[in-house]
Amino acid sequence: MTDAMLEVRNLTTTFGHGRLTAVNDVSFTVRPGEVLGLVGESGSGKSVTLRSIMRLTPESGAVAGQVLWRGRDVLKMTASDLRRVRGGQISMIFQEPMTALNPVLPVFVQIEENLRAHTDLDRGARAARARELMDLVGIPDAARRLREYPHQFSGGMRQRVMIAIGLASNPKLLLADEPTTALDVTIQDQILKLILDLRDQLAMSVVLVTHDLGVVAATCDRMAVMYAGRIVETGTVAQVFAQPNHAYTRGLLGSVPHAGTERSMLLSIEGTPPPLGALPAGCAFHPRCDFATAPCRTTLPVLEDIAPDRSVACFNRAAVLAAGSPI
Amino acid sequence: MSDTAAPRARMILPRPLIIGGAILLASVVVGLFPALFAPFDPNAFDYGALLQAPSWAHPMGTDNFGRDVLSRVIHAYTIDMQIAVFATIVPFVFGTIIGALVGYAGGWAEALFGRIVDAVITFPFLVLVIAIVSVLGPGLVNMYIAVGVVGWVFYARIIAAEIKVQKRLDYADAGRAMGYTHLRIIFRHLLPNAITPAIVYWMTDMALAILLGSSLGYLGLGAQPPAAEWGVQIADGKNFMATAWWISVFPGLAIVLTGLGFSLTGDGLAEVLRTKR
Numbered sequence A: 001m002t003d004a005m006l007e008v009r010n011l012t013t014t015f016g017h018g019r020l021t022a023v024n025d026v027s028f029t030v031r032p033g034e035v036l037g038l039v040g041e042s043g044s045g046k047s048v049t050l051r052s053i054m055r056l057t058p059e060s061g062a063v064a065g066q067v068l069w070r071g072r073d074v075l076k077m078t079a080s081d082l083r084r085v086r087g088g089q090i091s092m093i094f095q096e097p098m099t100a101l102n103p104v105l106p107v108f109v110q111i112e113e114n115l116r117a118h119t120d121l122d123r124g125a126r127a128a129r130a131r132e133l134m135d136l137v138g139i140p141d142a143a144r145r146l147r148e149y150p151h152q153f154s155g156g157m158r159q160r161v162m163i164a165i166g167l168a169s170n171p172k173l174l175l176a177d178e179p180t181t182a183l184d185v186t187i188q189d190q191i192l193k194l195i196l197d198l199r200d201q202l203a204m205s206v207v208l209v210t211h212d213l214g215v216v217a218a219t220c221d222r223m224a225v226m227y228a229g230r231i232v233e234t235g236t237v238a239q240v241f242a243q244p245n246h247a248y249t250r251g252l253l254g255s256v257p258h259a260g261t262e263r264s265m266l267l268s269i270e271g272t273p274p275p276l277g278a279l280p281a282g283c284a285f286h287p288r289c290d291f292a293t294a295p296c297r298t299t300l301p302v303l304e305d306i307a308p309d310r311s312v313a314c315f316n317r318a319a320v321l322a323a324g325s326p327i
Numbered sequence B: 001m002s003d004t005a006a007p008r009a010r011m012i013l014p015r016p017l018i019i020g021g022a023i024l025l026a027s028v029v030v031g032l033f034p035a036l037f038a039p040f041d042p043n044a045f046d047y048g049a050l051l052q053a054p055s056w057a058h059p060m061g062t063d064n065f066g067r068d069v070l071s072r073v074i075h076a077y078t079i080d081m082q083i084a085v086f087a088t089i090v091p092f093v094f095g096t097i098i099g100a101l102v103g104y105a106g107g108w109a110e111a112l113f114g115r116i117v118d119a120v121i122t123f124p125f126l127v128l129v130i131a132i133v134s135v136l137g138p139g140l141v142n143m144y145i146a147v148g149v150v151g152w153v154f155y156a157r158i159i160a161a162e163i164k165v166q167k168r169l170d171y172a173d174a175g176r177a178m179g180y181t182h183l184r185i186i187f188r189h190l191l192p193n194a195i196t197p198a199i200v201y202w203m204t205d206m207a208l209a210i211l212l213g214s215s216l217g218y219l220g221l222g223a224q225p226p227a228a229e230w231g232v233q234i235a236d237g238k239n240f241m242a243t244a245w246w247i248s249v250f251p252g253l254a255i256v257l258t259g260l261g262f263s264l265t266g267d268g269l270a271e272v273l274r275t276k277r
Helices: A046-053 A079-085 A107-118 A123-136 A155-167 A185-202 A213-219 A237-242 A247-254 A294-298 A317-323 B015-032 B069-105 B107-122 B125-136 B140-166 B170-177 B182-194 B196-219 B230-240 B246-273
Strands: A006-015 A020-030 A035-039 A061-069 A090-093 A173-177 A205-210 A222-227 A230-236 A304-307 A310-312
Touching: A006 A046, A020 A046, A020 A061, A020 A230, A035 A046, A035 A213, A046 A061, A046 A173, A046 A205, A090 A155, A090 B170, A107 A123, A107 A155, A123 A155, A155 A185, A173 A185, A185 A205, A185 A213, A205 A213, A213 A237, A222 A237, A222 A247, A230 A237, A230 A247, A247 A317, B015 B069, B015 B246, B069 B107, B069 B140, B069 B182, B069 B196, B069 B230, B069 B246, B107 B140, B125 B140, B125 B196, B140 B182, B140 B196, B170 B182, B182 B196, B196 B230, B196 B246, B230 B246
Parallel strands: A035 A205, A035 A222, A090 A173, A173 A205
Antiparallel strands: A006 A020, A006 A061, A222 A230, A230 A310, A304 A310
16 A cells, blocks of 8 residues: 555564564554554554564564565664664654653653754754643643653653653654553543644554553544454454454454443453464464354464455454444 | 742751761871871881880870871871772773673673673682782782772673663663664663662772772782881781780771771662662
């Protein structure tokens, strides 16, 4: 697709000399101004996918495939080109704002550092930009708070600081790794709203990794569901919520409590995700699947396009579709 | 301060730091200007006052040449404080840099470093230093070289272990995600978070350096007589231990007091520098 900002092709990340495959043949695109949700349980490979895009996997990890950023493969970039893209064009924010900030440097120094690395602003302009960023992410009393250290901020405020640092040089893509998981529910909402507002103001794209379908429904345009390192279903959020085509997606949707006119049983998916070192043959989800049939146990279903921007990897998608959305 | 401003975190200095700092400050002042405090010339012989016990005229007595022990102890501050700093500053700086690089790089660099550590810690430190000094020849400068050759390993080991912990934390990844260079991440981000144990060890090490300097002085491999140096003084007095104990005991107490100053400062610093999260 030509209009993609970021195009991930056949991304495969293995650990321990290929013994563990954390991300398996993952492909997706992100368009300008779009928020893409990457959803899955713990261990489904969503965070590793994000880190692989930025080449931030631990040394034991090997990344194959292509990560095309504006047509250039990030995985093949030289170290200096990579440094220009990281933080300047693509930024990343982390799950734990408590540990993602350097505890011994004042906030101002940490914001200014990004500006110094990626912009030509002089000293005065950097200071002005830092105050502007604090206002942008909704931290009052910017002049004073810039002098403070991370431990003087609350969790939500730290995440705002993290976002301010990430956005300092006007990146075109924000990779957010469960940015609200460690925060209180009320603060979660504020941070998500902030990310959406900033997306609009700065015309950037966002890839949001989360295990929370509520967050996806509230913020994302499109979503990709991951299971055991593979994408099993993609589509717009409205399409996937209304008509889940994969049994796993349906199970996930069924396990979200929702307000309705009548009380219904909360579905849960039996069992736990398989260990990455011992995936079952065929579809990795089949041991936990209510719809599983003979081919599921032997053959791996491929991700098929069923409509533009809509794909699914399930042999029994007709049956799943007929069962309807649990929401 | 206005009511709306958040209460400024008042720095309450821990008592060990205050006491230790006071001892060290006094030691440095005495070491810089010994002539202001010493009642006599430390090297002036007085054959009319040999081996005199402590008295009002000579509060710490005199030695077998009639030299005033107090004056010699005071003048020794100059050399012994120098030993404390010069014997440790190079190992501290060099060891910190090497440790930071090795801890961050991991892999073969770390494996090689591990072998060097093994080789060095197999030998008792003093034996190794004596061996090197006896090759280079006695004297303070050669002692600094000998200590420097061996001593950096201990700092490097401390820093490498800390950096290995710090580099796995999210803020290190955040730095990489921000596009910063490795050197910037190591020295700007990780090292300030990792250096506290090394600074605390440095304080202890300065006390150990004085002991080492005194030991070598005692053995005749460090400061050379007639220089006023505590170890040399203790050695001077060893033959008179039964009859004129003051020649050796007062320099010994000076070592203890200075060592206490460094240790208390180290403890206090450890408390102050503990990272807030």
